[in-house]
Amino acid sequence: MRSFTPLVLSLLGAAATVSATEANSAESNVLSLTQDTFNDFVKEHDLVLAEFYAPWCGHCKALAPKYEEAATELKSKNIPLVKVDCTAEEELCRSFGVDGYPTLKVFRGPESHKPYGGSRQTDSIISYMTKQSMPAVSTVNEENLEEFKTPDKIVIVGYIASDDKASNKSFTSFAESQRDNFLFGASNDAALAKAEGVKQPSIVLYKDFDEKKAVYDGKLDDASILAWTTTASTPLVGELGPETYSKYMAAGIPLAYIFAETAEEREKFADDFRPIAEKHRGEINFVTLDAKLFGAHAGNLNLEPEKFPAFAIQETSKNAKYPYDQSKKIDAKEIGKFVKDVLDGKTEPSIKSEPIPETQEGPVTVVVGKNYQEVVIDNEKDVLLEFYAPWCGHCKSLAPKYEELAALYANVPEKVVVAKIDATANDVPDSITGFPTIKLFPAGKKDEPVDYEGSRTVEDLVTFIKENGKYKVDGLAETASDAEEAEDVTSSASAETPSSSEKVHDEL
Numbered sequence: 285m286r287s288f289t290p291l292v293l294s295l296l297g298a299a300a301t302v303s304a305t306e307a308n309s310a311e312s313n314v315l316s317l318t319q320d321t322f323n324d325f326v327k328e329h330d331l332v333l334a335e336f337y338a339p340w341c342g343h344c345k346a347l348a349p350k351y352e353e354a355a356t357e358l359k360s361k362n363i364p365l366v367k368v369d370c371t372a373e374e375e376l377c378r379s380f381g382v383d384g385y386p387t388l389k390v391f392r393g394p395e396s397h398k399p400y401g402g403s404r405q406t407d408s409i410i411s412y413m414t415k416q417s418m419p420a421v422s423t424v425n426e427e428n429l430e431e432f433k434t435p436d437k438i439v440i441v442g443y444i445a446s447d448d449k450a451s452n453k454s455f456t457s458f459a460e461s462q463r464d465n466f467l468f469g470a471s472n473d474a475a476l477a478k479a480e481g482v483k484q485p486s487i488v489l490y491k492d493f494d495e496k497k498a499v500y501d502g503k504l505d506d507a508s509i510l511a512w513t514t515t516a517s518t519p520l521v522g523e524l525g526p527e528t529y530s531k532y533m534a535a536g537i538p539l540a541y542i543f544a545e546t547a548e549e550r551e552k553f554a555d556d557f558r559p560i561a562e563k564h565r566g567e568i569n570f571v572t573l574d575a576k577l578f579g580a581h582a583g584n585l586n587l588e589p590e591k592f593p594a595f596a597i598q599e600t601s602k603n604a605k606y607p608y609d610q611s612k613k614i615d616a617k618e619i620g621k622f623v624k625d626v627l628d629g630k631t632e633p634s635i636k637s638e639p640i641p642e643t644q645e646g647p648v649t650v651v652v653g654k655n656y657q658e659v660v661i662d663n664e665k666d667v668l669l670e671f672y673a674p675w676c677g678h679c680k681s682l683a684p685k686y687e688e689l690a691a692l693y694a695n696v697p698e699k700v701v702v703a704k705i706d707a708t709a710n711d712v713p714d715s716i717t718g719f720p721t722i723k724l725f726p727a728g729k730k731d732e733p734v735d736y737e738g739s740r741t742v743e744d745l746v747t748f749i750k751e752n753g754k755y756k757v758d759g760l761a762e763t764a765s766d767a768e769e770a771e772d773v774t775s776s777a778s779a780e781t782p783s784s785s786e787k788v789h790d791e792l
């Protein structure tokens with residue numbers, strides 16, 4: 285699946301209505317700051333969350349009530365939430381590198397700020413900022429252990445002997461690196477470790493789901509602890525939504541989707557499939573998905589639309605999709621087999637593709653999902669490939685120039701191919717973030733395609749092929765005909781962002 289960043293949508297969502305903002309209504313717990321007040325305020329408060337916004341920005345308006353609610357809750361913890369109107373405070377916003385709205389940043393004094401790393405939901409803001417306000421590792425003892433476990437779905441406690449400096453150091457450094465994501469505690473009380481049924485040193489992850497508690501007593505290096513934590517903290521059958529989507533996409537293991545329209549159905553499937561998920565824990569993640577809200581996502585997995593319940597597996601790292609036959613009933617036994625076959629590499633991925641063209645009509649070679657490997661990868665040619673979308677205006681204005689470019693190489697088809705693919709109608713292995721995207725796959729180095737970032741003129745594209753292709757072919761020298769026409773100064777290299785047709789990516 286092509287992945288589009290949420291920023292893209294925040295630009296699209298920019299409706300031009302300026303509502304009478306609730307700017308500094310006396311009730312608000314969100315303080316509005318300006319160039320004159322900002323620095324002093326963050327100097328006086330150890331920890332501040334700041335929102336940089338524009339009054340016309342739709343996503344900012346959507347965030348406002350949640351931000352307000354979080355501010356009210358966090359007030360009692362002495363963590364102020366503030367906001368800055370970037371249409372009035374341009375310079376201040378620029379000085380913090382704000383380039384989209386809303387931008388949320390965590391300040392520890394005016395010099396130290398970093399991006400807010402949670403999602404834009406009330407609970408997430410509260411949980412994230414609470415973690416920020418605590419030491420990376422809190423001291424846990426018999427009296428406070430139960431209380432310590434309550435504030436978050438997941439807490440992690442290290443049980444380490446007081447003289448075990450090495451383990452203490454490893455655990456503390458891990459906790460510091462993950463403080464944005466988890467709440468950490470540590471105890472050197474041998475009796476407490478015993479009461480929890482673990483030996484020292486051990487790490488225990490307490491969770492309010494599945495088996496409630498997972499114990500780690502393996503090697504105490506960052507990578508090993510992180511790998512264990514990632515697996516132990518992921519529910520056997522989770523829920524896919526805007527808050528969890530990027531985490532699952534980044535998990536590095538395949539994702540199994542269960543689409544169902546009602547909460548009861550989803551719960552039932554989750555119960556049925558939990559044993560399968562447990563069997564393959566760490567190899568594949570399972571999620572349910574509200575088909576009423578996110579049913580359109582089925583299309584991205586090459587499932588037929590509107591036929592629910594449905595099941596599919598996606599190998600996120602390769603963008604390979606394995607839709608489960610929608611004419612079959614979804615039951616745990618069959619799904620168990622299906623999952624195993626996919627993991628064992630016994631199932632071919634489904635490839636969305638237009639039909640392979642019988643003949644190539646114009647000078648530009650048409651690539652589709654089914655001949656991608658053959659035309660682009662499995663050959664000894666320099667292949668320039670444009671990924672386009674039918675709705676993209678920049679792609680349309682490029683089209684005649686691209687044809688002209690392709691014609692220049694008509695005499696050297698064994699060396700240079702100029703090709704295009706409709707990336708909305710065909711699966712492509714690459715992650716495309718805007719249209720058009722142009723890449724050169726040089727002969728002999730197909731696994732290292734070169735992104736084209738120049739202006740969209742025939743001349744510059746010719747130079748690009750000459751400089752980056754294996755054969756160094758100069759297209760203009762090849763034909764020497766009407767090279768003057770290649771002049772074009774108006775093209776800009778900015779890529780267009782996807783519109784509503786791709787909206788599902790952003791909703792998730």
Ligand SMILES: *[C@@H]1O[C@H](CO)[C@@H](O)[C@H](O)[C@H]1NC(C)=O
Nearest residue numbers: 444445446452453470471472
């Ligand atoms: C780990 O070391 C720190 C610093 O020396 C100490 O304050 C803390 O109590 C130790 N933790 C445990 C669990 O022993």
